[in-house]
Amino acid sequence: MSGHKMEFPITWGMVIDIDKCTGCGACMASCQTENNVEPQREASNKLRATSWMLVYELTNDKAFPNHDIAYLPRPCQQCGNPPCVSVCPVIATDKNENGGIVSQVYPRCIGCRYCVAACPYHVRYFGWYDPIWPEGMEKTLSPMTSVRPRGVVEKCTFCHHRWTQAKDAARVAGKDPDNLDDGAYVTSCVQNCPSGALAFGDIKNPKHKVHELVKSPYAFRLLERLGTDTQVYYISRREWVRKLGDNYLKSE
Amino acid sequence: MGLDRRAFLGLVAGGTVGAMFTPIPWKLIDDASIWTQNWPWIPRVPKGQVDYVATTSKLCPAGEGLKIMRVAGNPILAGGNPSHPLSCGGVSALARSEVYMLYSPARIKSPMKRNGKTFAPITWEQALVEMAEKLGAAKGAVASISGDNTGTINEVLTALTAKLGSAGSFMMPSEATTAAKAMKLMGAQGQAGYDFENADTVLVLGADIFETWGTSSRNRKAFGANRPAGAKPANSYVYVGPTRNNTAAVCDQWVPAAAADLGVVALGIAWHLLKAGATSNAPGFDTFKAVVNGGFGPEDVKRATGVAPETLAAIAKALASAKAPLVVTGSPFGQGLGAAPVIAGMSLNMLLGRINKPGGVYMLPELPSVVPGALTRAAMLDGDLPAFLKGVESGKTPAPKALLIYDANPAYGLPEAATMAKALEKIPFKVSFSSFMDETAALCDLVLPNSLPLERYDDVATPYGSGFCVYSLVRPIQKPICDTKTTGDVLLGLARKLSIDLKFDNFQQVIKEKVASLAKVSGGFVAKDVMPWQVAAGKPAPALVGGDLWKALEAGYAWTMVGQAAQTSMGFAAEVLAKAVKAGKPATATVLAPYAQLRTGTPVTGMPCQDLTTVPDTELLGDTTFIRVNSETAKALGLKKGQMIKLSGAGVDCQAKVHIFESVMPGMVSAPLGFGHTAFDYYSQGKGANYLSLAAVVEEAGSGLSMWIAPEVKIA
Ligand code: SF4
Numbered sequence: 019m020s021g022h023k024m025e026f027p028i029t030w031g032m033v034i035d036i037d038k039c040t041g042c043g044a045c046m047a048s049c050q051t052e053n054n055v056e057p058q059r060e061a062s063n064k065l066r067a068t069s070w071m072l073v074y075e076l077t078n079d080k081a082f083p084n085h086d087i088a089y090l091p092r093p094c095q096q097c098g099n100p101p102c103v104s105v106c107p108v109i110a111t112d113k114n115e116n117g118g119i120v121s122q123v124y125p126r127c128i129g130c131r132y133c134v135a136a137c138p139y140h141v142r143y144f145g146w147y148d149p150i151w152p153e154g155m156e157k158t159l160s161p162m163t164s165v166r167p168r169g170v171v172e173k174c175t176f177c178h179h180r181w182t183q184a185k186d187a188a189r190v191a192g193k194d195p196d197n198l199d200d201g202a203y204v205t206s207c208v209q210n211c212p213s214g215a216l217a218f219g220d221i222k223n224p225k226h227k228v229h230e231l232v233k234s235p236y237a238f239r240l241l242e243r244l245g246t247d248t249q250v251y252y253i254s255r256r257e258w259v260r261k262l263g264d265n266y267l268k269s270e
Numbered sequence: 271m272g273l274d275r276r277a278f279l280g281l282v283a284g285g286t287v288g289a290m291f292t293p294i295p296w297k298l299i300d301d302a303s304i305w306t307q308n309w310p311w312i313p314r315v316p317k318g319q320v321d322y323v324a325t326t327s328k329l330c331p332a333g334e335g336l337k338i339m340r341v342a343g344n345p346i347l348a349g350g351n352p353s354h355p356l357s358c359g360g361v362s363a364l365a366r367s368e369v370y371m372l373y374s375p376a377r378i379k380s381p382m383k384r385n386g387k388t389f390a391p392i393t394w395e396q397a398l399v400e401m402a403e404k405l406g407a408a409k410g411a412v413a414s415i416s417g418d419n420t421g422t423i424n425e426v427l428t429a430l431t432a433k434l435g436s437a438g439s440f441m442m443p444s445e446a447t448t449a450a451k452a453m454k455l456m457g458a459q460g461q462a463g464y465d466f467e468n469a470d471t472v473l474v475l476g477a478d479i480f481e482t483w484g485t486s487s488r489n490r491k492a493f494g495a496n497r498p499a500g501a502k503p504a505n506s507y508v509y510v511g512p513t514r515n516n517t518a519a520v521c522d523q524w525v526p527a528a529a530a531d532l533g534v535v536a537l538g539i540a541w542h543l544l545k546a547g548a549t550s551n552a553p554g555f556d557t558f559k560a561v562v563n564g565g566f567g568p569e570d571v572k573r574a575t576g577v578a579p580e581t582l583a584a585i586a587k588a589l590a591s592a593k594a595p596l597v598v599t600g601s602p603f604g605q606g607l608g609a610a611p612v613i614a615g616m617s618l619n620m621l622l623g624r625i626n627k628p629g630g631v632y633m634l635p636e637l638p639s640v641v642p643g644a645l646t647r648a649a650m651l652d653g654d655l656p657a658f659l660k661g662v663e664s665g666k667t668p669a670p671k672a673l674l675i676y677d678a679n680p681a682y683g684l685p686e687a688a689t690m691a692k693a694l695e696k697i698p699f700k701v702s703f704s705s706f707m708d709e710t711a712a713l714c715d716l717v718l719p720n721s722l723p724l725e726r727y728d729d730v731a732t733p734y735g736s737g738f739c740v741y742s743l744v745r746p747i748q749k750p751i752c753d754t755k756t757t758g759d760v761l762l763g764l765a766r767k768l769s770i771d772l773k774f775d776n777f778q779q780v781i782k783e784k785v786a787s788l789a790k791v792s793g794g795f796v797a798k799d800v801m802p803w804q805v806a807a808g809k810p811a812p813a814l815v816g817g818d819l820w821k822a823l824e825a826g827y828a829w830t831m832v833g834q835a836a837q838t839s840m841g842f843a844a845e846v847l848a849k850a851v852k853a854g855k856p857a858t859a860t861v862l863a864p865y866a867q868l869r870t871g872t873p874v875t876g877m878p879c880q881d882l883t884t885v886p887d888t889e890l891l892g893d894t895t896f897i898r899v900n901s902e903t904a905k906a907l908g909l910k911k912g913q914m915i916k917l918s919g920a921g922v923d924c925q926a927k928v929h930i931f932e933s934v935m936p937g938m939v940s941a942p943l944g945f946g947h948t949a950f951d952y953y954s955q956g957k958g959a960n961y962l963s964l965a966a967v968v969e970e971a972g973s974g975l976s977m978w979i980a981p982e983v984k985i986a
């Protein structure tokens with residue numbers, strides 16, 4: 019349940035090719051609407067705004083013309099060893115299901131925000147305000163995800179509902195829901211990225227593309243030294259980008 | 271995962287919770303928390319049968335095919351359509367907004383008539399009567415503006431304007447207008463199309479090809495497809511421009527050069543190609559050679575642009591030795607470029623023998639037109655709207671008596687906003703067909719809201735930049751939510767009232783006829799199993815099974831055709847280059863380097879509300895937008911990080927905060943476009959400044975085209 023690494027036969031993972039990401043924000047926009055995050059009037063207040071997927075701008079910190087930038091899209095990292103789970107006093111968040119997606123049970127969340135503080139990737143968002151859609155826009159809410167009231171914590175779910183749908187579709191087609199074809203379950207951000215910068219699949223399934231991608235010499239994970247053992251991998255051929263993935267001392 | 275309340279109760283009932291012996295305390299705590307969260311004012315999600323229907327994005331200029339998820343017949347989400355060649359599954363933040371923008375607070379809910387400073391709702395019949403009367407009286411002096419680069423609606427609009435006695439039918443300025451001018455000066459036929467899918471070495475001169483330029487989603491898919499994650503890329507891209515923008519961020523190399531110098535850089539590369547023996551039979555080659563050799567040697571280019579001789583030589587070498595090199599030229603902010611840099615860039619393609627070749631440039635023929643008396647796309651793109659409005663403002667050009675504005679927001683989306691507003695004021699009767707209350711609609715006498723793309727028939731024909739002819743259908747998948755009408759229908763109704771015969775009764779008929787005419791074009795096919803770039807690369811084009819085209823389009827497939835219009839005299843237009851491209855002294859003034867992004871919408875959509883979250887706080891914070899300068903420029907201008915400054919240009923002042931960003935050339939002030947709306951809704955209004963208004967329009971030597979590629983600004 020917490021504090022130690024859990025292994026699952028299926029391990030859903032995302033592989034993000036930083037060298038292809040233009041920073042356009044389409045993944046963020048896709049996520050917002052897929053998951054019923056309300057439009058936020060004061061979205062520039064990043065301490066209060068909710069964005070399950072967030073695109074960070076990285077820089078190599080050099081001056082012109084040696085400066086370089088990269089964009090790093092950041093969904094929930096779905097840690098194998100999630101720091102948020104161990105601090106939740108009411109088990110509103112857990113890692114206990116095949117697939118390894120860290121859950122978030124809104125009706126159980128008491129809004130204490132321990133998990134927000136514990137997550138080293140800042141993927142958790144507390145609902146400071148009631149979610150409000152402009153008049154009529156609630157008709158475009160997705161039936162796949164519930165709307166959260168203010169006062170609870172939410173985060174990227176790897177579009178868990180899409181997994182459920184994919185399993186249903188497999189069952190209907192007479193296929194094994196626990197051995198989905200590559201691409202049968204992809205998240206909204208992955209599906210819509212116009213650059214094809216994101217890939218998704220079961221890391222443990224050799225028939226899935228991500229199984230190979232995570233073995234790339236250019237693959238890395240964020241803050242690997244923390245031992246969080248995340249299910250989101252990044253790929254960059256640029257060394258400075260890979261180095262930024264972890265907290266290195268200047269001398270290292 | 272996101273469990274809803276019911277699913278969670280299911281879990282509790284299943285007894286999976288907790289290590290306690292009795293679930294009762296848990297259940298009680300749980301009920302209490304559910305009760306505290308059970309707030310009736312939190313919206314419930316809709317229920318009903320889920321299905322998917324196909325259409326095409328019209329709000330996004332990239333023209334992506336869309337799959338719309340519906341619940342009980344209501345559109346819920348817009349996703350990319352994997353079988354559509356301009357989407358391949360991808361969708362921009364703007365195309366994603368097609369659904370929820372149906373309920374944008376900025377939507378105009380019914381036809382309206384100006385009543386002093388405000389508007390009063392009127393009926394469609396009243397609107398038609400009023401319009402017929404005013405336009406009848408304005409006969410001989412009616413102008414129109416369209417911001418739709420791809421729709422057959424332009425045929426209806428321009429045919430009607432012509433029959434009313436046209437004072438000019440204009441397209442909003444864009445990459446397409448600039449390129450059309452350049453092609454015309456070169457004596458070329460057709461619209462330049464870029465085959466990124468088959469290109470292996472791409473030189474991008476200025477054009478923000480992965481963000482706003484042309485078919486950007488398709489461009490990005492083409493780029494990504496040849497770059498397997500973590501492996502050596504099978505293509506290489508070099509970006510030349512003033513900032514490391516979204517495009518440059520993923521290119522293999524960024525070569526800093528001012529937007530004003532793109533032509534110089536191109537001719538500098540031509541110098542190397544010529545030296546290595548490149549030649550051409552095209553008209554004007556000798557003059558071209560003389561122009562290039564006369565002033566664009568490596569040292570000339572270095573002096574003028576700062577680009578090192580070895581950098582230029584390396585680019586030239588990479589292009590010359592590539593199997594499928596391609597050069598694409600455009601404005602870093604999607605507008606305002608002169609024709610000469612495009613000519614210079616196209617000259618490279620000619621020297622490299624890349625015209626009408628896989629991975630090169632195809633001069634795409636226009637699709638057959640169906641409305642009698644309509645302007646061709648080429649003729650429409652030939653108009654120069656900023657020049658026209660400047661003429662009207664200064665009194666040199668007689669002001670039209672009436673102006674019809676379709677899918678355009680000239681009061682916001684043109685440079686030199688102060689001048690343009692004055693010109694618009696001089697036009698006594700203005701009608702806007704905008705769906706949203708934008709800055710231009712707010713100035714008009716009648717506002718006759720167009721239904722949104724998900725509520726109407728419309729089409730997308732070969733967006734600028736596409737490497738192949740392509741046609742896809744936009745179709746109504748939902749009844750109009752407000753009292754709006756398809757503008758095509760309104761215009762045809764108006765024509766009837768004025769006894770003008772435009773051949774069609776409603777717009778759906780126009781589209782049907784267009785589709786029927788496409789079915790007859792030889793070489794056309796439906797892109798399903800074979801994509802147009804595969805045909806360009808040599809795969810045989812499948813036959814078009816007649817009669818089924820409408821059905822295929824409705825199912826979300828696109829009609830496409832590969833190849834180019836016959837060329838008789840495509841030449842180098844060297845006399846234009848000689849006049850317009852000069853390797854002069856570098857600019858000493860501070861120059862504005864705007865950048866545009868789809869996530870901040872277009873002048874027509876305003877800021878899509880869900881995209882506001884995607885804007886970083888280094889671009890917009892509270893109500894202030896940031897400009898970007900590198901630390902060297904900041905030091906020279908005495909600017910500090912976070913400092914509030916005033917930018918002035920073209921008689922307009924704009925506020926900004928300073929963001930230090932090293933990937934901006936020295937002397938350049940990079941500024942985001944798409945902010946600073948005074949109209950629309952609270953997601954757009956008052957958020958930052960409209961830096962486009964600072965750009966003064968100048969006339970390009972040699973072509974006479976209006977341009978605003980490198981506006982000077984003062985900082986205080
Ligand atoms: S949609 Fe793709 S390219 Fe755009 S920011 Fe997200 S990951 Fe990057």
Ligand code: SF4
Nearest residue numbers: 049174176177205207
């Ligand atoms: S996986 Fe789904 S929930 Fe997570 S960031 Fe992507 S779209 Fe959002």
